[in-house]
Amino acid sequence: MNDNSLFGGIEAGGTKFVCMVGSGPKHIESRVRINTTSPGETLKNVIDFFRPYTKEKMVKAIGIGCFGPLDLNPDSKSNGYITSTPKPGWRNTDVAGILRRELKVNITMDTDVNAAALGEFNWGASKGNDPSLYLTIGTGIGGGYINKGKPLMGLLTPEMGHIHVPHDFNLDPFPGSCPFHKDCFEGLASGPAILSRFNVRGETISDDHPFWEIESAYIASALVDYILILSPRIIILGGGIMQRPILFPIIKRKVQEFLNGYVQSPILLENIDTYIVPPGLGNQSGVLGALALAQLIE
């Protein structure tokens, strides 16, 4: 990458769109936060922000890390669309196409969590660790896996928040909140699952509540499956639930306990504190990751 080149990044979320022009965390030319309202109004504000840069061809490409579900199939007619979202007004919105037509610049789109994973890999906590895994545990649960410098894209983008985790109904009688799988990982451990279980938001539950041991076991069980299947060199845990610092040591202990010495790697056996870590870019992983996506365009 030429360090003088400028790129655009958009973290497109259900609450806000964060837009950035720059080349990385050390060179941010401009940044704006736009509230997510209707697609028309929101995208108009996004276009207004980027227009001065694209008009003069100062920005080479724009990356979008977007909330979903998305159609990212390059052969599909609705490639670049937000598809069946429950968010009012946004269903079947051609986010990438509208921006491409209006700004006449290369646009690339990926999931919000793939963008964040790439941002952390380029400049954050997983820098230099390939393959690496970024997991967000909050309103939803999702994972982005970087292999050979790029987010994994297969038949579709991974949906690793929906895997099965062991669920002991005696310990946790909550049936799960996932409309597709009931008690999958997201159905048991996401923010909405906690709200639906206790009728209060997770933030209001104290550190010494026994539930955090159960929550940590769900997270650790999922991590063990990701480790056995993906063998990442580092795992970043982000998202709202992971803002609670006491969870990290419990999760690490349980990962070691569940693996039971099977994966013979010093970092897992002796240095797990450097293996399961918080994001290095704080709340900037998403927008910087979108900037990094733009830099992947050849």
Add this chain to the structure above:
Amino acid sequence: MNDNSLFGGIEAGGTKFVCMVGSGPKHIESRVRINTTSPGETLKNVIDFFRPYTKEKMVKAIGIGCFGPLDLNPDSKSNGYITSTPKPGWRNTDVAGILRRELKVNITMDTDVNAAALGEFNWGASKGNDPSLYLTIGTGIGGGYINKGKPLMGLLTPEMGHIHVPHDFNLDPFPGSCPFHKDCFEGLASGPAILSRFNVRGETISDDHPFWEIESAYIASALVDYILILSPRIIILGGGIMQRPILFPIIKRKVQEFLNGYVQSPILLENIDTYIVPPGLGNQSGVLGALALAQLIE
């Protein structure tokens, strides 16, 4: 690849070593089956087979798909070794090093299942499908994942046979046979797990035994997690257990049932017969995959 170049392939198993010289399934120059006895005797026979080709520099490189556990860390002193195997005499055997020193040719080694996955990807049922997954369900359970033309290598090689699958003790009171995790996927569904559960080998249990429904559910649950995490474009099921044809339709039905429409892909929803398939190379996936490994050396 130049089609006139010759390569060597070794499928190194606990029962037999299959060695081949050729460039692919349509051009096999020579092939031999060697019984696995002591490392000294077995490797001497392997060397004798390849010597005429390496002496004259007719073979550019040899790939080994090897039983494990293996040390494949390029920075390790014991890279290329079989490490803590229970197989008598084979613990800490420098398979790759011995062959490299004796034959003075480029040697590359990977797990047996990664080699088979690569063989199928180059010439078999998953040809042209990237990423793809090859799973063997037999004496052990293991998976090889091909992404961007190569087997996935992370912190270590994946050990995806050891993930958690739902286990209903009322339906299947067997506690599991994995020495590390008891009732992980391999601990419940491998050949030895069946033997230990019923005191008879799986082959002797009739097609109409209710256990096959349970076995299929374990396999389908694991496949669902692999699909959600790895999003392969095709899944090949090989290994001794999968020689029983009635398992395929039950597994496919259960995969659809467990995913419950969540992954919106036509191949999963309408064409699952082309998504979950048997190997295309029969019992040659391993040795041809070893040949393909040799061709990855640059």
